[in-house]
Amino acid sequence: IQPASTYNDDLRLAHVLADSVDDQTMSRFKAQDLHVETKPDLTPVTDADKAAEEAIRGQLSRSRPRDAVLGEEFGSTGHGSRRWIIDPIDGTKNFVRGVPVWATLIALVDEGEPVVGVVSAPALGKRWWAAKGMGAYMGRSLASATRLRVSDVSTLSDASLSYSSLGGWKERGNLDDFLGLTEDVWRTRAYGDFWSYCMVAEGSVDIACEPELNLYDMAALVPIVVEAGGRFTSLEGEDGPFGGNALATNSILHTEVLHRLNPGLDDLL
Ligand code: IPD
Ligand code: CA
Ligand code: CA
Ligand code: CA
Numbered sequence: 001i002q003p004a005s006t007y008n009d010d011l012r013l014a015h016v017l018a019d020s021v022d023d024q025t026m027s028r029f030k031a032q033d034l035h036v037e038t039k040p041d042l043t044p045v046t047d048a049d050k051a052a053e054e055a056i057r058g059q060l061s062r063s064r065p066r067d068a069v070l071g072e073e074f075g076s077t078g079h080g081s082r083r084w085i086i087d088p089i090d091g092t093k094n095f096v097r098g099v100p101v102w103a104t105l106i107a108l109v110d111e112g113e114p115v116v117g118v119v120s121a122p123a124l125g126k127r128w129w130a131a132k133g134m135g136a137y138m139g140r141s142l143a144s145a146t147r148l149r150v151s152d153v154s155t156l157s158d159a160s161l162s163y164s165s166l167g168g169w170k171e172r173g174n175l176d177d178f179l180g181l182t183e184d185v186w187r188t189r190a191y192g193d194f195w196s197y198c199m200v201a202e203g204s205v206d207i208a209c210e211p212e213l214n215l216y217d218m219a220a221l222v223p224i225v226v227e228a229g230g231r232f233t234s235l236e237g238e239d240g241p242f243g244g245n246a247l248a249t250n251s252i253l254h255t256e257v258l259h260r261l262n263p264g265l266d267d268l269l
Contacts, residue, residue: 005134007108007116014106015141017059018120018127021052021104025089026122030098044092049073052088052104060084067108072216083109085219090119091193100124103194107219112241117220119194128198128224136201136227148228150250151203156260159185159206159253162196168211172235172245174261178209181260197221200248201228207257208248209235215243235261 005011028034028048035047053071060069068078071086084107089095091102100123108116115132128148130136139145153159161182169175182188185207191199194217196208201224210217218232222242225232231254235245249257 005131007110007131008134010108010116011118011129011131011134013063014108014116014118015129017056017106018104018118020059021055021088022120022122024048024055025052025095025104029095029100029102029123034096036096044096045073046089046092046096048095049089049092053086056084056086056088056104056106070216072214081111085109085114085216087216087220090217094193101191101193101195105194105216105220107223109219114219114222114242117223119198119220119224121194126198128201130201130223130227132223132227134227136224138198138202148201148224149203150200150225150228150230151206152252153206153250154252156181156184156253156256157186160187160189160204161185161207161209162189162191162199162205163208164190164192164196164210168245172211174263177261177263178211181257184260194221197225197232197246197248200230200250201225203228203250206250206253208246209257209261210246211235213244213246218242218246221246221248233258236265237262 025048036044053073068080068083070076087105089102090105095102103119103121106118107114118129120127128138136148137145169178199205200208222232225248231251232248235247237258
């Protein structure tokens with residue numbers, strides 16, 4: 001029996017939204033006629049990204065007409081304290097290249113706090129989800145889920161770190177600090193995208209970090225990591241507002257990693 005959450009109904013809706021786009025996006029994965037465009041920021045977007053976001057927005061406007069919505073492909077609509085945040089396909093580059101590591105990310109943010117998160121990765125056959133106060137879970141439905149718990153690794157030399165790409169650390173001015181950290185952990189992997197953070201929640205990775213990440217890349221991941229017992233902050237250690245960059249750990253290692261990535265800010269942490 002799962003503990004109740006104030007956001008039970010919203011979590012249920014997020015699952016319905018994910019169910020409704022999983023088949024649609026799967027049908028476009030590896031499709032011969034997949035249409036790929038290049039956005040002004042030179043990143044790719046496909047017909048599948050746009051169709052998934054449109055479908056989710058359509059259902060939200062019927063089920064939650066008063067809530068605001070922010071999506072990667074169609075921007076922001078509405079105002080108010082409750083806002084749904086959608087990344088229709090996180091890992092578009094993987095999607096385009098036929099790599100199964102991509103997911104639809106759906107989150108509800110209430111008064112600035114991410115309170116519901118569903119990460120649905122149909123090509124991996126996985127779904128991770130959480131609601132505030134309810135715990136974090138993995139499984140395709142509410143009925144058949146496994147509760148998630150972060151690791152208890154307490155030293156960097158035993159820790160596994162996952163990231164997405166090396167770009168961005170240079171701009172942040174601390175590529176050397178990041179590389180130094182990767183040398184001192186047990187192992188470093190680039191699982192990328194949503195996967196690194198869901199693996200922190202599962203306890204199979206201990207540290208995930210990213211110097212460039214938008215709100216829609218991370219909103220769904222925050223409750224999944226936090227409800228699994230982890231900590232999710234900016235790279236500077238702020239608990240919100242989210243957006244910009246991200247650090248998720250099993251909690252135990254958080255302060256040490258913050259010190260390593262902000263050597264000049266020791267007194268502030
Ligand atoms: C991207 C992925 C990638 C991260 C980029 C994101 P998209 O999202 O999350 O791992 O490094 O910053 O933009 O474009 O595939 O949704
Ligand atoms: Ca994108
Ligand atoms: Ca993304
Ligand atoms: Ca995306």
